[in-house]
Amino acid sequence: MKHYIKNHQIYALESDGSQDHLITEDMVVMKSDRPSPHHVPRIDGVVHVGWEVPAAALPALAGRKRTAIDNARDDALAAGLNYNIAGETDVVQTRPQDQTNLLGIAIEARELHAAGVTDPVIEFRGLSNVNRFLTPQQAIDLTNAASAHIKAIYRRSWHRKDAIDMALKNEDWNGIENLEW
Structure with a gap:
């Protein structure tokens, strides 16, 4: 799976390219798979730089x-x-x-x-x-x-x-x- 983020929503697309037509310009490629469901993406500007668990x-x-x-x-x-x-x-x-x-x-x-x-x-x-x-x-x-x-x-x-x-x-x-x- 390839993961993208747009407006704080994560999109998981097939790695084989069969869903690449769904990728829009405002989607950010995620650096890696989410380590756990509790992690949220950390974005620096328009670049996904990693994962973090919200402090609370x-x-x-x-x-x-x-x-x-x-x-x-x-x-x-x-x-x-x-x-x-x-x-x-x-x-x-x-x-x-x-x-x-x-x-x-x-x-x-x-x-x-x-x-x-x-x-x-x-x-x-x-x-x-x-x-x-x-x-x-x-x-x-x-x-x-x-x-x-x-x-x-x-x-x-x-x-x-x-x-x-x-x-x-x-x-x-x-x-x-x-x-x-």
């Missing part, structure tokens, strides 16, 4: 990726943690609004455990909306597992955001664009 494009892409990572993090927290609760599999909800409840259960469980209570006296309700009673140790184990799950999600999010920041610093478009949850 990379930070905008980084912002969109950060938002996508935040959304994926929130989705992972909303999905919760599959867990065996008193002999039945259920989902421990780990959304931000659930974390306060988990913290309260963890505190209560530790207090009761320290007082020597071993009976199932702590009520817990998972995603299935079935009430179950846990021993303090079971509640400690459950809240520890939920806490580890939440921390892992946040670590994954932080790692990806750090990768975005590094790619942005290095002006690495593909490093940002190819980053997935």
